[in-house]
Amino acid sequence: MLSASSSLLRSSLRTAAKSGLQLRCFSHLPLSVPIKLPNGLEYEQPTGLFINNKFVPSVEKKTFEVINPSTEEEICHVYEGREDDVGIAVSAADTAFNNGSWSNIEPSYRANCLLNLANFIEQDKELIASIETLDNGKAINNARGDVQVVINYLKFAAGQADKMGGRLINTGDQYLNFAKREPLGVCGQIIPWNFPLLMWAWKVGPALATGNTVVMKTAESTPLSALYVSQYIPKSGIPPGVFNIVSGFGKIVGEAITNNPKIKKIAFTGSTATGKHIYMNAASQLKKVTLELGGKSPNIVFADADLKMAVQSIINGIYYNSGEVCCAGSRVYVQEEIYDQLLEELKNAAENVKVGDPFSESTFQGAQTSQNQLSKILSYVEIGKKEGATLITGGERLGSKGYFIKPTIFGDVKEDMHIVKEEIFGPFVTVSKFKTLDDVVKMANDSEYGLAAGIHTSNINTAIKVADQVKAGTVWINTYNDFHHQVPFGGFNASGLGREMGLESFEGYLQTKAVRARLY
Incomplete structure (x- = not known):
């Protein structure tokens, strides 16, 4: 495999790792690096943050190392986002939401974009499954199954985009009443390392189908597949700022996403302890929260x-x-x-x-x-x-x-x-x-x-x-x-709040506005 850093840099990082330090450095990393996979496939791996439909370096130009869990060898480095990068991504998402380029557009357009996204992934599914296997260590057949569920779910979400409008309410002939379903705004999404791409899709699908915009943090140990498929976002017709990724660490990027006042909803998948922490932070700003947490089933x-x-x-x-x-x-x-x-x-x-x-x-x-x-x-x-x-x-x-x-x-x-x-x-x-x-x-x-x-x-x-x-x-x-x-x-109890997949997953990304008009 080709690496993004020199042997001297790798040596320094190994020394830091043995000393218990975080694997971080200052580097002028290119925005993509060539990688050859163990099965012979070759591709360009994006390494930047994904903001406003472009891969960009982080403000401080810091990077972190991504390790192959099957060999314990370095795969590459990716840019590490920090608080400033979260602020830039949130600003892009907020602008995209408020200008109506996604939130107010005809729902069928959003449906077509999500369908395009699913089709791009389907055309590249063997490579994407291989990236997932490289980065996460899961068996290739498991990864192929994950990618197929990603494709199916994005197509399902596309099919629901124009079915979230609301309802008429009859209270007699003197009034016109209707309940309108509206998106929340900017949604912060924090996904885990065990199903990197699947959790990407479970979060992206309902958020975008309902007209929201997104700032996402991937897990620091498995950022590669989400960055790779993000290149399909602009190709699918999704406007700039609608979907953004800030790679980084939970205590920095995750905290910045949770605490940003412009973010109206937090969706998190991970440990129950972290979920409780996020829930408490979000409660102080009355953010809507979806938590998919631990289990002992x-x-x-x-x-x-x-x-x-x-x-x-x-x-x-x-x-x-x-x-x-x-x-x-x-x-x-x-x-x-x-x-x-x-x-x-x-x-x-x-x-x-x-x-x-x-x-x-x-x-x-x-x-x-x-x-x-x-x-x-x-x-x-x-x-x-x-x-x-x-x-x-x-x-x-x-x-x-x-x-x-x-x-x-x-x-x-x-x-x-x-x-x-x-x-x-x-x-x-x-x-x-x-x-x-x-x-x-x-x-x-x-x-x-x-x-x-x-x-x-x-x-x-x-x-x-x-x-x-x-x-x-x-x-x-x-x-x-x-x-x-x-x-x-x-889940129930300490396993979380809200639902992923199914029609229920869309509820976490909508709010209801009641309109009651007296007729003359």
Whole structure:
């Protein structure tokens, strides 16, 4: 791979990293660098901030390093935004909103632009999936699935752009009443590192379809795919200032976005702790907020379930995307009659999960996205052992290069253990026994989170009864991590506020104006 910086610069950055310093430097970085991907594809990677439909350097010309989690090698540098850059981006977005070039234009025009955007991505989808795999470490087949969901969701959002107008209200012949749906204004959007492009689309789609403008912060560890697809924004017909990206760090760029008074709405996907902080900051200015946060989701297997199907759903529920999924089925509950049999089959299946080179077509579990995440997962392995749980399989780093870990299963767990209660965010699952439906519902709901749940049974009455009682925003029956762009996604309790995807996702980007006119 080609790098944007010299060997001297890389050496300095490595030294800084070993000293615990942030990987930042002053550099005259070009606005794009050539990159050759491991699968042989070559492309130009944008490195600038994206403001007013152009890639530009940051005000202070600082950059930060982007690391390939599969090799621990530098991919390139991108410009690091700071408070001044956020101010410039917000000003551009505010101007674009107030001049009406997007907010007041015919909704069908916005629909066509979003459709164009989806089509550009579709034409380039193999390259975009490869960029996602390079930057995030996820398996290439997972990345391809992400890109397809991106395309489908943008097309869905395009189809809703002209359906958000409002309604007439009949109060008799002396008045004309109508409720009008209007965009909010400038929206701040902060996306995570586990699904960089997918979260980009989940935020962009409803915000732009409803006529808002956007200032977005990507995750500092995975900025590349969002920057790459942003080059399609002007080509799609979207006016300058409507969509902007300021790459950078949460404590600087994220804070500046959250606190800017011109930003009327914050959409954040990430940890519950950060979500609470953002919520408190936004509340001081009465900003509208959407939060998609953490989870510790139960995946329940009844004795009458199809065992092979259930095991495959558990595998998909916890090892898909290297386990870096907020709704991962990280707590498996198995009815006691089949506990031993399921645990043995699950162990065999986990040990046959292909972990390694994410560009290999046979790989299911790629690398963890960062050294920090790998270290966190391994620390929970030690916590689980100390708490008295039984390590069934995994729990070890795989190889010495790249952030890989073996699929991990703990049995003989108790419900008050840290490994059962706390979000680990990796390929790490606990397996518990239960006796009755009432028992497992109580266990499933014994969590501060409420993002998702899985139910495996051949009895539809059992499935619906548990689905009704479990406290989760999404419930999958005889499947898991099975997303569709028309189905809303979001959590209860500490898992967040508002919804992504589905018709419900548009509500977070609209406000209602009532008009009542007396007729003479």
